[in-house]
Every structure is written in C-alpha cells, then in structure tokens.
Amino acid sequence: MVNAAGEGRRLPRRPASNLAERWTRVDGVDVFxxxxxxxxxxxxxIAHIHGFGLSGRYLLPxxxxxxxxxxxYVPDLPGFGRSGRRPDMLDIPDxxxxxxxxLDDRGVGRATLVGNSMGCPVIIECAHRYPERVDRAVLVSPAGGAFNRPLRRAVAQLSRDAPREPARMARVAVPDYARFGVPSTMRLFRALTRYPSLQRLLELRIPTLVVLGSRDPLLPNSHRIGEIASRTDSHVLVVLLEGAAHAINFSHPDQLAHVIRLFMDDRPIENDPEWPGHVRLYEVHRGANHPRAESP
Structure with missing residues (x-):
C-alpha cells in the first residue's frame, strides 16, 4: 500500500516465507x-527479480x-508489491x-541475477548497462517482444497459462495485479514488448542460463529458441523443463533450484532420480563458449 507521498506503508503482515523481511530506502523510495x-x-x-505486475512473493519457493x-535477496522493485511507487519506474532500463x-544499498558489488518473465529483460538490461555488476544470468520463462504483442494476444496467452499453474498461485498473483493497476499495466506492457530482449541476449558475454517450460504458452517453441541462441558463439545454455508452464520459480522450485546449482558450479545438467517420472530437464542448446561446452 502506498501513502500520499508515494511511499510504501510498513503494514504489519504475517511473514510469507522463512526469509527475513526487511525495508530500506533507495533513491527516495521505500523498498521492501x-x-x-x-x-x-x-x-x-543471488538476487531474484520478479515478473510483470507481481511482487517477489511468488519467487520465494x-x-x-x-x-x-x-x-x-528478493526485492519488490519500485512500483511493485509492497514497495513505494515512482512514476518514472515503468520502463525496462529504469x-x-x-x-x-x-544492490548498491545492500553493499553488493557483483551478483547472479535470477528472473522470471519480465524480470528477464530487466536482468538483460542490467548486464548490458552494468556488465561489471552481473556475474551470471538465469532467465526463467523470458517474456516480452513480438511474440507477446498485441496486448490481447498476451492476455490470451496468460489466460491459457493460468489453469496450468498451481491453484495457489492465484492467491499470490491476483492481489499483486490488482495493486499494480490498469494504467501501470498498459504503460509497462508497451515498454516490455518494445525492449530488444533477443538482440541484447545474443550480445551477452556472461554465463547465461535460460530455463523454459514445455507448457508455457507465452513462449515460442523451445526448438525455435534453441535455433535463435545458436546464431552466435554465446555463453547461453538453454534448458527445457518438461511439464512446467510460465511461473517455474513457483510451480517447480525443487527442479529450478537444482538446475541453478548445477549451472553455478558449471556442472552438467542432469535430472534428479527422485523426481516424478513426468518431470525432466532437457538441454536444448549449449553455446560454444559456455563453460563445459564440448568440442564437436
């Protein structure tokens, strides 16, 4: 909730996580x-960056x-969740x-950034503008670009995705979307879908993991993404998680945490034998310059 000065009110709430809840103030805005x-x-x-209209709560699992x-760290960026609002914070570079x-406020010089949906273009822009600050990038279900335009197409994609997510996701997402509001949605959607995510992704020179869900209606076919990633000798590793939709950070936290650990240590992507038979990871593409890439 935001007061008249545009600052987030510190309302008492029952903790939603075993992570510690904190407040700070960054550039005049209260940040939760x-x-x-x-x-x-x-x-x-590792800092986790949330998606469109949402808070960091769904990233907690x-x-x-x-x-x-x-x-x-799991921040609510300014204008989202419990953090305060600023009218100029609805563009990807901002x-x-x-x-x-x-990260400056937390005294962090360099971090791995893990994002979902809109959080992925935000991370890509961080790596583009501040390359010395981003150690690695983990892009889970990247959103934005021509595949999600126009707005009615994106709404239809989200409508198909909703029943594929766990039912409890609605208890997190609906209040966040309602708080974010329609005017903010319209403005940020235009900015998100016009951001050159693909161009910037292919320009990255840091180890980058892209995790896709096989049932995600907001993304092109995984083979198409692998084809795009193969255009350059990049540091991009593309992994497909069978059975997952868009909000993988929420729906499949064990599998995502597992693949992030492997990626952080430059280990081969392998399935955990204890997973259910319908949940498997598949490597779609490994750039020639990615750690542990094998020579042909």
Whole structure:
C-alpha cells in the first residue's frame, strides 16, 4: 500500500516465507525485500527479480531453497508489491537501474541475477548497462517482444497459462495485479514488448542460463529458441523443463533450484532420480563458449 507521498506503508503482515523481511530506502523510495535469514559466510550473491505486475512473493519457493547456499535477496522493485511507487519506474532500463541501486544499498558489488518473465529483460538490461555488476544470468520463462504483442494476444496467452499453474498461485498473483493497476499495466506492457530482449541476449558475454517450460504458452517453441541462441558463439545454455508452464520459480522450485546449482558450479545438467517420472530437464542448446561446452 502506498501513502500520499508515494511511499510504501510498513503494514504489519504475517511473514510469507522463512526469509527475513526487511525495508530500506533507495533513491527516495521505500523498498521492501526479503533476504537470507542469516549472513551466508563467503557465499556468492543471488538476487531474484520478479515478473510483470507481481511482487517477489511468488519467487520465494525457489529462493528459499537456495538461501542456505547463497546470500539471497528478493526485492519488490519500485512500483511493485509492497514497495513505494515512482512514476518514472515503468520502463525496462529504469527497472534495471533500480535493481542495481538496490544492490548498491545492500553493499553488493557483483551478483547472479535470477528472473522470471519480465524480470528477464530487466536482468538483460542490467548486464548490458552494468556488465561489471552481473556475474551470471538465469532467465526463467523470458517474456516480452513480438511474440507477446498485441496486448490481447498476451492476455490470451496468460489466460491459457493460468489453469496450468498451481491453484495457489492465484492467491499470490491476483492481489499483486490488482495493486499494480490498469494504467501501470498498459504503460509497462508497451515498454516490455518494445525492449530488444533477443538482440541484447545474443550480445551477452556472461554465463547465461535460460530455463523454459514445455507448457508455457507465452513462449515460442523451445526448438525455435534453441535455433535463435545458436546464431552466435554465446555463453547461453538453454534448458527445457518438461511439464512446467510460465511461473517455474513457483510451480517447480525443487527442479529450478537444482538446475541453478548445477549451472553455478558449471556442472552438467542432469535430472534428479527422485523426481516424478513426468518431470525432466532437457538441454536444448549449449553455446560454444559456455563453460563445459564440448568440442564437436
């Protein structure tokens, strides 16, 4: 909730996670975030970046599974969730700047960024504008671009996705969308779908993991994405998670945390034998310059 000055009110709430809930103030805006409950000595930093109209709450299932191994942050970017609003924070470059300023506030010089949906273009822009600040990128169900235009097409894609997500996702998403509002939705949608995500992705020179769900209606066919990624000797690793839709961070946290751990340690992508038979990971593409890429 936001007061007349555009600041987030610190309303008492029951914690939604075992991560510690915190507030800070960045560039005059109250920012709500969650972090590892205790400092992780000598650990690498991971920051989780949420999607369109949402708060960081739906990212918590995956973040919680990594918080004991990595120093973990899950912020609500300005204008989203419980954080305060700023009228100039509804463009991808502005949101990327806000994410970097949040890391500044936390004293983090360099981090791995894990995003879902709109969070992926934000991460790509962070790596484009601030390459010294991003160690690795994990792009889960990237959204935006021509495949999601016009708005009615995106709405239809979201409508097909909704029944494919766990029912409890609605309890998180609906209040977030209602709080975000229609005017903000229209403005940010235009910015998101005009952002050159593909061009910037292919220009990245950091290890990058792209995780796709086989049932995600917001994305092109995974083979098409692999074909696009293969245009360059990039550091992009593309992995398909069978049975998952768009909100993989929420619906399949064990599998996503598993593949992130492997990626962080440059280990081969392998399935966990304890998973149900219908849940499997498949490597779609591994760039020639990606760590552990095999020579032909």
């Amino acid at each position: 975030f969650r972090e590892s409950p205790a400092p992780v000595e000598g650990a690498r930093v 995956t973040a919680e599974r990594l918080a004991d191994e990595f120093q973990t 949101l990327a700047h806000a994410a970097i300023r949040f």
